[in-house]
Amino acid sequence: MVQFRLPMLPRSGQLPWNAKVNGEEVSLHIDGNSILLDVLRDQAGSLGTKRGCDMGTCGCCSVLIDGEPRLSCLTLAQEASGRSITTVEGLSDGHHLHPIQQTFAECGGSQCGFCTPGFLVVISALLEENPQPNDDEIKCAIEGNLCRCTGYQQIVDSVKAASDILISGETTEDPTSAKSDPHPSLSEGGD
Numbered sequence: 001m002v003q004f005r006l007p008m009l010p011r012s013g014q015l016p017w018n019a020k021v022n023g024e025e026v027s028l029h030i031d032g033n034s035i036l037l038d039v040l041r042d043q044a045g046s047l048g049t050k051r052g053c054d055m056g057t058c059g060c061c062s063v064l065i066d067g068e069p070r071l072s073c074l075t076l077a078q079e080a081s082g083r084s085i086t087t088v089e090g091l092s093d094g095h096h097l098h099p100i101q102q103t104f105a106e107c108g109g110s111q112c113g114f115c116t117p118g119f120l121v122v123i124s125a126l127l128e129e130n131p132q133p134n135d136d137e138i139k140c141a142i143e144g145n146l147c148r149c150t151g152y153q154q155i156v157d158s159v160k161a162a163s164d165i166l167i168s169g170e171t172t173e174d175p176t177s178a179k180s181d182p183h184p185s186l187s188e189g190g191d
């Protein structure tokens with residue numbers, strides 16, 4: 001006997017989707033009702049964008065759309081079509097970390113790390129707009145991001161240390177040292 005399985009929801013048609021993801025033009029075909037988080041993780045290869053609550057309460061899935069922080073779990077992919085999307089993978093400058101990535105490592109802003117991509121993305125947008133935020137401005141910027149590990153003070157400290165780097169124009173990392181480069185063998189053209 002032939003059995004038919006009916007889907008609970010009708011599948012929506014496939015649509016072309018184009019966006020600039022971390023500076024690279026990406027062209028895909030996606031379901032018309034796809035969520036941006038799914039497209040980034042499953043089709044665009046941005047596994048740094050994390051799925052936490054999937055309901056807009058944890059901030060793990062934060063990305064920048066045209067420089068503005070957005071929750072990718074609550075954003076239809078079609079809304080981001082034709083726009084510029086930055087995920088955590090797009091924050092570094094080549095092999096060199098964004099100041100907030102560097103200071104998270106130095107100040108203990110990251111422990112288990114699951115929430116970290118969302119924090120880094122949101123804080124990078126804050127520092128872009130306001131390179132010298134005060135405590136209240138930092139807390140306001142990260143109020144939508146949850147961390148179960150750090151207790152938040154190390155995250156606030158990381159933002160202030162990154163601000164110092166941006167304001168002084170100096171980095172504490174030695175650009176020639178292996179520490180500044182998470183993949184030293186690649187940049188040396190070795191192995």
Ligand code: FES
Nearest residue numbers: 052053054059073
């Ligand atoms: S996964 Fe999007 S807010 Fe939690």
Ligand code: FES
Nearest residue numbers: 111112147148149
């Ligand atoms: S570092 Fe573990 S949840 Fe934030």
